[in-house]
Amino acid sequence: MNRPIIQLTGISAAYDRKTVLEQIDLTVYEYDFLGVIGPNGGGKTTLMKVILGLLKPSAGEVCFFQEGKKVPEISMGYLPQYNSIDKKFPISVYEVVLSGLNKQKSLFRPFTKEQHEQVRRIISRMGLEGLEERPIGQLSGGQLQRALLGRALVSDPQVIILDEPNTYIDKRFEAKLYALLEEINRERAIILVSHDIGSVLQNVKSIACVNGTLDYHPDTEIPTEWIEEHFGCPIDLLGHGNLPHRVLKCHNHTSNLKNTEA
Structure with a gap:
């Protein structure tokens, strides 16, 4: 059963009284792999930020579901943009991963043995064995990601949100990253934000095109007309292997919103 896990209805959002998003409707389903694309500033x-609860929308409602029932919140893991990380901060690989359990830790008690074991399992799964004590400033782009x-x-979240995860990594590691995400997607939903249209279309299950408003596609069929209009240059989408080239009917963002994304 394809049950919703996140549902946005009539969402608008603004910074300094400048509207950035207007009348957004979006549903993310259990085990979905949603790619979010769109021009810079869109x-x-x-x-x-609205989904994560870091920004309160100026209008609309965000609802969460668990096993088909509405709940106040769900657990979400977040991978921020690469350039938002202070690589000079004196913290090791082990400490970075361990910090993902901070919300589950008792305030005046140390991390439990089970929590440390979970960190070691995740480090192994990420292929970072032997680098546990290495400062993040000494990591390659792929290792840091x-x-x-x-x-x-x-923390075993229900949803993972990734903001431009393939920035500053080479194509060889990018392939490994998407293979790892495919494995993770068998366990939970993923929302991936990226400007790399080609990689997104080859790896995700559904697409949200964002440019002030939002157009949703339940598969990876994206009209070239939309891409050319909103990215400002002609782009040819080619299909390879089991990913044939398909084009949907055109859709148009009618909003006159300015590119004011923070």
Whole structure:
């Protein structure tokens, strides 16, 4: 059964009285792999902040569900943009992953033996064995992304949100990253924000096109007309292997919102 886990209805959001998102409707389902694409400043990061509860919408409602029943909140893991990480901060790989359990830790008690075991399992799953004590400033881009993904995953959340995870990594590691995400998606829903249209269309299950408003596609069929209009340049989408090239009917964002995303 394809049950909803997050549902946004009539969401609008603004910064400094400037509207960034307007009348957004979106449903994320259990075990979905949703790709969020759109031009810079179109509102992708703002949308993620609303879902995470970091930004209160100016209108609309965000609802969460568990096993088909409405609940006040769900557990979510978050991998922020690479350039938002202070790589000079003196923290090790182990400490980065362990910090993902801070919300589950008792205030005046140390982490439990079971929690440390979970951290070690996640570090192994991320392929970071032997790097536990290495400072994050000494990691490659791919190693740091794996450590941050481990932090997002260690608390066993219902949804993982990834903001531009393939930034500053090479194509070889990008393939490994998406293979790892495919494995993780068997266990939980994933929301992935990316400007890399080609990689997104090859790996996700559904697409949300964001540019002030939102157009949702339950599969990876994206009209080239939308991409050319909203990204400002012609792009050819090619199908390879089991991913044939398909085009939907055109859709248009009618909003006159300015690119004011924070």
